[in-house]
Amino acid sequence: MKRIAIFASGSGTNAENICEYFADRNDVDVSLIFTNNPMAGVIKRALKLQIPVVFFDKKTFYHTGKIPQILQNEGIDLVVLAGFMMLVPPMLVEVFPTKMINIHPALLPKYGGKGMYGHFVHEAVVNARETQSGITIHYVNEHYDEGDIIFQATCNINPADTPEDVARKVHRLEYEHYPRVIDEILMRR
Ligand code: GAR
Numbered sequence: 280m281k282r283i284a285i286f287a288s289g290s291g292t293n294a295e296n297i298c299e300y301f302a303d304r305n306d307v308d309v310s311l312i313f314t315n316n317p318m319a320g321v322i323k324r325a326l327k328l329q330i331p332v333v334f335f336d337k338k339t340f341y342h343t344g345k346i347p348q349i350l351q352n353e354g355i356d357l358v359v360l361a362g363f364m365m366l367v368p369p370m371l372v373e374v375f376p377t378k379m380i381n382i383h384p385a386l387l388p389k390y391g392g393k394g395m396y397g398h399f400v401h402e403a404v405v406n407a408r409e410t411q412s413g414i415t416i417h418y419v420n421e422h423y424d425e426g427d428i429i430f431q432a433t434c435n436i437n438p439a440d441t442p443e444d445v446a447r448k449v450h451r452l453e454y455e456h457y458p459r460v461i462d463e464i465l466m467r468r
Pocket of ligand 1: 287289290291292293294361362363364382383384395396397400449450453
């Protein structure tokens with residue numbers, strides 16, 4: 280059995296989509312959902328899906344070994360960031376090298392880095408009059424959005440598209456590809 284832990288800070292639609300993708304599988308289990316945000320929508324989704332939630336604060340994440348400890352104790356094979364907004368500390372990257380992946384809502388290396396998340400990304404893309412955006416799935420290292428790229432998919436942007444339109448197109452790509460790419464990574468190991 281391969282075990283996944285998801286980290287999410289917000290609404291959690293990707294987290295839910297990943298859980299649903301693997302729900303009928305007996306070889307893959309979404310074992311835990313971690314969040315740093317007590318108000319995150321993902322908590323309600325996790326309760327509905329009956330997946331245990333681990334809440335942690337900034338101090339615990341950056342200044343203790345508690346999170347890597349839980350991941351190791353639970354035998355987690357892959358850490359999946361899905362709308363997780365904190366920079367992962369080196370301590371965690373060291374424990375889970377190439378076992379931690381993220382999805383970014385743009386075509387990296389463009390529109391990545393500190394402060395580039397969620398709607399800020401789509402606003403920047405529209406303001407720059409890009410004709411394409413998309414998703415990037417990549418390994419996580421100790422820098423924002425800089426780990427090796429695993430997969431990208433693109434969508435077209437029309438001149439009249441708003442940031443909300445782009446967000447919708449990007450979310451569609453995320454739902455289509457993220458679970459499948461996770462599955463492929465797990466099956467390769
Ligand atoms: C997703 O679009 C994800 O790519 C993005 O946040 C959204 C979360 O949506 N992540 C980042 O911007 C990370 N830099 P969700 O909570 O509905 O899954």
